[in-house]
Amino acid sequence: MAKDDQIPFEAALLASTGPIEALLRRLLDDRPLSGEIARPQRLMEAMRHGVLNGGKRLRPFLVMESAALFSADGEAALRVAAALECVHCYSLIHDDLPAMDDDDLRRGQPTVHKAFDEATAILAGDALLALAFDIIADEATMLPAERRAALVLALARAAGAGGMVGGQMLDLEAERIQPEEAGIIRLQAMKTGALIRFACEAGAIVAGAPAADRERLAEFGSAIGLAFQLADDLLDLTADARQMGKATGKDAAAGKATLVALHGANWARNQLQGLVDQAHALLCPYGEDAVLLKQAAEFVAARNS
Template identity: 85%
Template sequence: MTNDDQMAFEMALIRRAAAVEVLLRRLLDDRALSGEIARPERLMAAMRHGVLNGGKRLRPFLVMESAALFSADGEAALRVAAALECVHCYSLIHDDLPAMDDDDLRRGQPTVHRAFDEATAILAGDALLTLAFDIIAGEATALPAERRAALVLALARAAGAGGMVGGQKLDLEAEQTPPDEAGIIRLQAMKTGALIRFACEAGALIAGAPADDRER
């Protein structure tokens, strides 16, 4: 990669991240969902603390870039990108808890359970996970219903026991019994790789592209 390529990549990453950041702030505003019963202020503050604290937004970037391959990197893709970031941030909030990694800092700031409390951190993570599916399934993500359903299914599988959550469990087990090379590959493919794979496949799902394009 040349210096010009590196600079172009970094500028694209910054541009995509800024767009996702604006949408995340809007989605996590207390007034975001009109007509909904008022959401607890402390819960919303914890959710914002866990999401709006920096980060490269690499996963949303990959969603937008994969959608751009199909000329589909519009508002719907941006919403899917934001949903994926909610899932990623929920996982970080839960990973930082004393029962798991027991971290006090995340990106130079107190982790959610340190800034608030453990129960609020658990609930904030839960709420971010459910918000992700709300974002994708909602009519504001202006895609045909079958595409939204396909995205929900793909993200659920990437985030669940066969993906990210399962990988976190393997990571916890590895603290007691170090895995062999195959075990490490499996762990990383699930804990980190599953959401990355979803991000790279999402563009084809957003565009309604044939299965062959998704597999490539």
């Protein structure tokens, strides 16, 4: 797609960050909620540092746009999007810790453990994970109880031992024992893809869409999740830290196996186009209503930061 054709998508993505960030600021206020005793100031400051520090907010956008595909309630979708962003940001805070990837920069800013300390960073991540489920379960997320329960279950499965956290474990193990191609794909589908898959499926859950639509959106999320990680690995090889807002070249230095390292940059670019084509095909039944989601797939594959 030509660069000029991307402007509507980029404008839509940018426009979606305002409401999501406004809600996240409210959710991360110092004032305790009903049932809470107190919110320690330093903990809340660390949580805000880890969440309100820029970023494209792609996952929240995918939640809201997939919900809009079925004319779902926008406020409910926004709260689910905020919950997902809390999980994503918690994972970044923990991933940056010295025991994990040991990064000093995130989105061009000091990582939470550098701005505060390691213990505070761990607790900030813990609190964000708990907050995510609080947001969805709260009656303020004005959905039928069974849909809120379905969202809680789907997010727990995407974030936990069989999803993102399990993928992080496999990623650590890959520094010692390099997996074969199938193992790399599984690792990436868990570590990166699981939350993106949830982001797309969540919109269908919010809307109460039929099971077939929910599965179709989940498959779309899986395709762009793999594309996201493939593009990330390509950027780790070709981009610089200033462009990315974080350290680059770390996978190669650590000897981690990636699909880019296995097959090369040209193969990766061809594979990215194939994943975009797959994503587009999955959205064909929705016609023009899915144009922004189709552009999201292209954006993920062609991103440069």
